[in-house]
Amino acid sequence: MKLIGVNFALAILISGLIAFGFYGIAGEELRLGIALGSFSFAACTLAMIVGVRYEYARTGVNLRVVAAVFLAASLGINAIYAVNPLTQASYLIAIGIPFAIYILLFRAVSRSRQ
Numbered sequence: 001m002k003l004i005g006v007n008f009a010l011a012i013l014i015s016g017l018i019a020f021g022f023y024g025i026a027g028e029e030l031r032l033g034i035a036l037g038s039f040s041f042a043a044c045t046l047a048m049i050v051g052v053r054y055e056y057a058r059t060g061v062n063l064r065v066v067a068a069v070f071l072a073a074s075l076g077i078n079a080i081y082a083v084n085p086l087t088q089a090s091y092l093i094a095i096g097i098p099f100a101i102y103i104l105l106f107r108a109v110s111r112s113r114q
Contacts, residue, residue: 001052001110008051015042018075025082033088037095038078044099045071048106058114066109070102 019039026034045067054060074095081091 001054004051004053008047011046011049011051012043015039015046018042022078022082027082027085029085030081030088030091033091034078034082037091038074041074041078041095041099041102042071045074045102054110056114059110059112062109062112062114063106066102066105070098073098 016039019035019042022038023031023035048067049064049071054063077094077098081094
């Protein structure tokens, strides 16, 4: 894996804008949690989609697809919690479990070396 500097920086910038958007939409109780959660999830997934060049082409395609699926899922979860006033504990569980599964799948696919 090699970083593509400009694309990586743009992915982080876009993630910050996504987090700022959710910060503006969310209610007062979940505002900071949703901003941090959406930024961390979006930054990890977007950086792996556009900001990294992979050694093996097949592995790169699989990793990008996994990251895109989890990015879409996290955007959906964050949108639901930004609009509906639910508890912060349920948000941490709802965003933490997919994030852990994403990391596990990313590691498993990246070790396949295809």
